[in-house]
Amino acid sequence: MLERIKIVLIGTSHPGNIGAAARAMKTMGLSRLVLVAPRCEGITPESVSRASGADDILDTTPTLETLEAAVADCHWVVGASARSRHLPWPLCSPRQLADRLPGEMQAGTDSVALVFGREDSGLSNEELQRCHSHVHIPTSETYSSLNLAAAVQVLAYECRQAWLSTQQPASDRHPAPFGVEWDNPLAGHDDTERFFTHLERTLIDIGFHDPRNPRQLMARLRRLFLRSRPDAMEINILRGILGRVDRLARRSEATATGDSSRRHC
Amino acid sequence: MLERIKIVLIGTSHPGNIGAAARAMKTMGLSRLVLVAPRCEGITPESVSRASGADDILDTTPTLETLEAAVADCHWVVGASARSRHLPWPLCSPRQLADRLPGEMQAGTDSVALVFGREDSGLSNEELQRCHSHVHIPTSETYSSLNLAAAVQVLAYECRQAWLSTQQPASDRHPAPFGVEWDNPLAGHDDTERFFTHLERTLIDIGFHDPRNPRQLMARLRRLFLRSRPDAMEINILRGILGRVDRLARRSEATATGDSSRRHC
Numbered sequence: 001m002l003e004r005i006k007i008v009l010i011g012t013s014h015p016g017n018i019g020a021a022a023r024a025m026k027t028m029g030l031s032r033l034v035l036v037a038p039r040c041e042g043i044t045p046e047s048v049s050r051a052s053g054a055d056d057i058l059d060t061t062p063t064l065e066t067l068e069a070a071v072a073d074c075h076w077v078v079g080a081s082a083r084s085r086h087l088p089w090p091l092c093s094p095r096q097l098a099d100r101l102p103g104e105m106q107a108g109t110d111s112v113a114l115v116f117g118r119e120d121s122g123l124s125n126e127e128l129q130r131c132h133s134h135v136h137i138p139t140s141e142t143y144s145s146l147n148l149a150a151a152v153q154v155l156a157y158e159c160r161q162a163w164l165s166t167q168q169p170a171s172d173r174h175p176a177p178f179g180v181e182w183d184n185p186l187a188g189h190d191d192t193e194r195f196f197t198h199l200e201r202t203l204i205d206i207g208f209h210d211p212r213n214p215r216q217l218m219a220r221l222r223r224l225f226l227r228s229r230p231d232a233m234e235i236n237i238l239r240g241i242l243g244r245v246d247r248l249a250r251r252s253e254a255t256a257t258g259d260s261s262r263r264h265c
Numbered sequence: 266m267l268e269r270i271k272i273v274l275i276g277t278s279h280p281g282n283i284g285a286a287a288r289a290m291k292t293m294g295l296s297r298l299v300l301v302a303p304r305c306e307g308i309t310p311e312s313v314s315r316a317s318g319a320d321d322i323l324d325t326t327p328t329l330e331t332l333e334a335a336v337a338d339c340h341w342v343v344g345a346s347a348r349s350r351h352l353p354w355p356l357c358s359p360r361q362l363a364d365r366l367p368g369e370m371q372a373g374t375d376s377v378a379l380v381f382g383r384e385d386s387g388l389s390n391e392e393l394q395r396c397h398s399h400v401h402i403p404t405s406e407t408y409s410s411l412n413l414a415a416a417v418q419v420l421a422y423e424c425r426q427a428w429l430s431t432q433q434p435a436s437d438r439h440p441a442p443f444g445v446e447w448d449n450p451l452a453g454h455d456d457t458e459r460f461f462t463h464l465e466r467t468l469i470d471i472g473f474h475d476p477r478n479p480r481q482l483m484a485r486l487r488r489l490f491l492r493s494r495p496d497a498m499e500i501n502i503l504r505g506i507l508g509r510v511d512r513l514a515r516r517s518e519a520t521a522t523g524d525s526s527r528r529h530c
Binding site: 020023024026027028029052053054094095137138139140143144145146147149150153154157160161164178179180181182183203206207208217220221224225227228229230233234237240241244245248249251252255 | 285288289291292293294317318319352353354355356357358359360361399402403404405408409410411412414415418419422425426429443468471472473482485486489490492493494495498499502503505506509510513514516517520
């Protein structure tokens with residue numbers, strides 16, 4: 001899917017932006033860049049420097065004279081538009097673009113083009129009217145000066161999100177509890193309950209908890225620990241700590257008994 | 266909401282990236298930028314040039330020495346992480362971050378920090394372990410070289426998406442972090458860090474933790490407690506327990522000293 005997405009830059013003024021756009025594309029797995037009538041030399045050493053390893057994209061980037069030529073093999077052409085236009089045109093957000101992308105890809109065998117305009121003035125009305133849809137990246141009302149490569153980055157990111165969603169087997173749509181593969185299995189119910197039993201006994205032994213006046217202490221501690229879904233090693237660590245405290249408590253008690261027996265002597 | 270999101274850049278090498286990050290932020294309505302120990306001059310004329318009109322953000326950007334100082338007023342700290350780590354940590358995608366953001370904002374009155382590491386090496390393990398969550402921007406498997414400002418752009422874009430969603434009528438669809446109205450405010454960063462400091466000292470005092478051979482003990486305990494997002498009362502309870510254990514440890518030590526003095530008698 002991603003190899004059928006074409007990024008078209010029209011009338012770009014700064015060679016650095018071309019390189020930065022290539023870099024933005026490559027991080028998201030896009031590879032097809034087309035320049036239309038750049039208002040600069042096109043690809044320069046500055047472009048290569050800003051591409052930062054994505055210059056393989058620049059090597060295969062054609063420079064064409066017209067938007068028409070750039071999108072000739074595309075069945076869905078979407079123009080990035082900053083301004084609201086005189087004549088309303090179908091408009092989507094980047095997220096809506098991503099939602100539609102897989103379906104659009106299935107609907108045609110050609111490519112999809114995302115078209116970006118000039119750094120200072122965007123796309124002309126005529127260019128926008130060559131597009132099936134417009135996409136508007138929502139920006140601050142008081143400052144909408146999105147850098148060209150940054151705009152490419154946002155849409156390329158949404159394209160990759162769309163592609164990732166098609167790659168997920170249905171079973172993977174239920175992520176692991178912590179969003180990442182964990183290093184230890186979650187603690188079993190029994191182990192967790194044994195920990196709570198141990199915790200309560202220790203808290204009584206050290207005089208922190210009075211079962212005759214429990215307030216909500218154990219409930220609060222249960223809630224705290226259960227919320228974090230402890231893994232097996234974490235439960236082992238916690239029980240290790242309790243074991244150490246138990247020893248201290250016993251030693252302290254033995255001393256107290258010793259003291260009192262001495263008192264009685 | 267957006268004014269309570271803080272972008273923290275650690276160890277940045279290129280002044281231009283700082284300016285480009287400010288520009289990326291401002292387009293999405295973010296305004297709070299903090300530099301931590303930059304590995305360059307910090308804000309230079311190149312930064313201002315790349316900020317392209319977002320230099321009001323640079324004017325109010327403090328440069329601090331530690332991550333600790335930068336996130337002291339934050340109740341949710343999320344570190345951008347490119348690599349999978351030795352010790353898995355709760356991880357979310359930028360989209361999941363956006364989904365959680367409004368609820369997190371309701372749950373605490375402090376700020377939320379999005380922390381970005383060095384251009385070449387990202388965040389250190391120690392820095393990542395100060396974070397409640399990590400966020401990973403999915404990139405191409407063969408080329409993951411996301412420019413720093415581009416990474417800021419993607420997350421800032423998702424933050425704005427999250428904010429826009431709260432501006433829509435049915436804004437009740439953003440659950441609080443625990444899916445229910447909570448009885449206590451979430452613990453502040455300082456209180457939580459003081460708890461970890463106390464915990465470590467106590468574990469050393471009772472002989473459970475040897476800082477010369479730390480293994481991953483404190484990292485594992487940080488991960489466990491940060492995952493549960495402790496509330497203020499829970500932190501109080503935990504510190505109460507530690508205080509009680511401290512007293513036992515002191516008594517035990519005094520006894521040991523007393524014992525030995527008796528032995529010497």
